[in-house]
Amino acid sequence: xxEDVIIRPKTRxxxxxxxxxxxxxxxxxxxxxxxxxxxxxxxxxxxxxAAIFAPYISPYxxxxxxxxxxxxxxxxxxxxxxxxxxRDLFSLTLWGARTSLLIASISVAIALIFGSAVGCVAGYYxxxxxxxxxxxxxxxxxxxxxxxxxxxxxxxxxxxxNLIIAITLSQWAIYARLxxxxxxxIKNLEYVQSAYTAGLPDSRIMTRHLxxxxxxxxxxxxxxxxxxVILSVAGLSFLGLxxxxxxxxxxxxxxxxxxxxxxxxxxxxxxGLAITFVVLIFNYLxxxxxxxxxxxxxxxxxx
Amino acid sequence: xxxxxxxxFGFLVLTIIAASALAYFMLHAVPGExxxxxxxxxxxxxxxxxxxxxxxxxxxxxxxxxxIWVQYTNWLSGLIFHGDLGSSYVYKDTSVMTLISLAxxxxxxxxxxxxxxxxxxxxxxxxxxxxxxxRPSDLIVRGATILSISFPSxxxxxxxxxxxxxxxxxxxxxxxxxxxxxxxxAVALALHPTAVVIRIVRTSMLETLGQQYITFAIAKGLSFGxxxxxxxxxxxxxxxLTLLGVYFGNLLAGTVIIENIFAWPGIGNLLISSVDxxxxxxxxxxxxxxxxMFLIVNFVVDLSYHFIDPRIRYE
Numbered sequence: 001x002x003e004d005v006i007i008r009p010k011t012r013x014x015x016x017x018x019x020x021x022x023x024x025x026x027x028x029x030x031x032x033x034x035x036x037x038x039x040x041x042x043x044x045x046x047x048x049x050a051a052i053f054a055p056y057i058s059p060y061x062x063x064x065x066x067x068x069x070x071x072x073x074x075x076x077x078x079x080x081x082x083x084x085x086x087r088d089l090f091s092l093t094l095w096g097a098r099t100s101l102l103i104a105s106i107s108v109a110i111a112l113i114f115g116s117a118v119g120c121v122a123g124y125y126x127x128x129x130x131x132x133x134x135x136x137x138x139x140x141x142x143x144x145x146x147x148x149x150x151x152x153x154x155x156x157x158x159x160x161x162n163l164i165i166a167i168t169l170s171q172w173a174i175y176a177r178l179x180x181x182x183x184x185x186i187k188n189l190e191y192v193q194s195a196y197t198a199g200l201p202d203s204r205i206m207t208r209h210l211x212x213x214x215x216x217x218x219x220x221x222x223x224x225x226x227x228x229v230i231l232s233v234a235g236l237s238f239l240g241l242x243x244x245x246x247x248x249x250x251x252x253x254x255x256x257x258x259x260x261x262x263x264x265x266x267x268x269x270x271x272g273l274a275i276t277f278v279v280l281i282f283n284y285l286x287x288x289x290x291x292x293x294x295x296x297x298x299x300x301x302x303x
Numbered sequence: 304x305x306x307x308x309x310x311x312f313g314f315l316v317l318t319i320i321a322a323s324a325l326a327y328f329m330l331h332a333v334p335g336e337x338x339x340x341x342x343x344x345x346x347x348x349x350x351x352x353x354x355x356x357x358x359x360x361x362x363x364x365x366x367x368x369x370x371i372w373v374q375y376t377n378w379l380s381g382l383i384f385h386g387d388l389g390s391s392y393v394y395k396d397t398s399v400m401t402l403i404s405l406a407x408x409x410x411x412x413x414x415x416x417x418x419x420x421x422x423x424x425x426x427x428x429x430x431x432x433x434x435x436x437x438r439p440s441d442l443i444v445r446g447a448t449i450l451s452i453s454f455p456s457x458x459x460x461x462x463x464x465x466x467x468x469x470x471x472x473x474x475x476x477x478x479x480x481x482x483x484x485x486x487x488x489a490v491a492l493a494l495h496p497t498a499v500v501i502r503i504v505r506t507s508m509l510e511t512l513g514q515q516y517i518t519f520a521i522a523k524g525l526s527f528g529x530x531x532x533x534x535x536x537x538x539x540x541x542x543x544l545t546l547l548g549v550y551f552g553n554l555l556a557g558t559v560i561i562e563n564i565f566a567w568p569g570i571g572n573l574l575i576s577s578v579d580x581x582x583x584x585x586x587x588x589x590x591x592x593x594x595x596m597f598l599i600v601n602f603v604v605d606l607s608y609h610f611i612d613p614r615i616r617y618e
Contacts, residue, residue: 138318139318139321139322139325142318142319142322142597142598143590144552144553144555144556144593144594145552145553145555145557147556147559147590147593150559150574150578151329151330151586151590154330154578154586155329155330227453231455234455234457235455235456235457235560238455238457238560239559239560239563239575240579241578251455254457254458254461258461258564261461261464261469262465268458268461268462268465269462271458272454272455272458272461272462275458276450276454276455276458279452279454279455280449280450280453283449283452283453
């Protein structure tokens, strides 16, 4: 029965054994061939700079309430119009980029580091360690989407720090699972075996040999994940569970503006377009990276 | 096969219990405050300080003074032996089970409607793209999919309301009951999974069409339509099935926000209103129900592989 296809469901979310292996020069050459990718990198660069320098760029104070100017349309004075309290939507959106990018990148970075460390340990040691860690990861992944973050926030309350903690705790398991699969696929290669034979301590084998060679697909996942996390943060804030009022954030802007959908739809349209724009950039970059590094298509995307 | 089934089922039950423990301990980790919150939400006229007497009364009513693990064991045994999820703090004298069973129907209806959209739109479009690989129509659809996975679904829902309800006045803004009510929430919810399914069907179909048995069928002179619908589709759809299971979970998570926007009386809406009211028994139960639905669907998906492709066996 050797031609039988055997599916072991618990491993189906893992990457194929192939590891992405690429030199810096080839990466540059591949990027040079893709104008769309370059445009996205440029847009991301502009966005990051704009977010960092928001206090200097934004034409108005995002907190400046001026009721007589409320719900204005697009004009030369207010590029994106004004919201229901008369605040300048362009300035608010710009400050919102700060909040979104900051929260998303911090939580993805922590989730990536912690998750891949756990995955590396589980994959390298195997046995009981692997069994315990993997079962825990499975348990966390049984909470679909934002439910786990939502549950955490329900008991911790809204707040930037709590949001980062909740997102990190609900995201790290994906990285752990991916990293574990990568480590298992390379840990029997000769260079790892010789490092072991040469008597290197486990910690050094993991940090110097396994981690750098297994990390590429995890990094690609993180690019796409930043897009997902921006969406999750916006969703949680929309529900009033994420960012406390008073801090400009796209999701809570939509949540507050939805009462004025009929009379002043710009309140909702502008922040939504901002989210879409940023997530689109990250999705496109992630897609491009997957193509360039030739990680098996559409496999990383499955959460 | 039977051994595999039993093992998988046992693991399913254990995961649901572990998830319930996680949710329960997480949400009950705030001692003392619980009684105060309950008092604030149930007794009219309480302003600043909740008296110790009231707190003590509520604590003893809901056994809040027991250690958390005792509370959890009682809750779990109630669930297993009596099908009882405890009683809500806020809706007095209503069992959580009643609330959940009222909300479960609408959520399942909404999820099924969205899944239908995903399948009916996603699979044919994905096949269309595969057959027209790299032609303009394929590029347009692929561009549209990457755009759709970038929309926040709650924002799309609001845009749908703006266009179809407020401007064109075709569909109701929110509510539950008539078939017209389900259209907008189902579409908003289906958008992300549809886009992903289109991409997966396309990739998987292209891979299948490159196989030797397809070349052989073409060489035999069979029509391309016949090959596509009879030979290629079954093999191409196996990865899609896995994905549908995974995305069903995202759909369930998505219902939380979408139900809230459309005032859809489902689990998601119950969850959010209970979070606002700090009604912990209801929040815990909603989370457990969502996790259980997600796991059960994936369990069924795992089992259905064998029926789609008899070559697939289970260890």
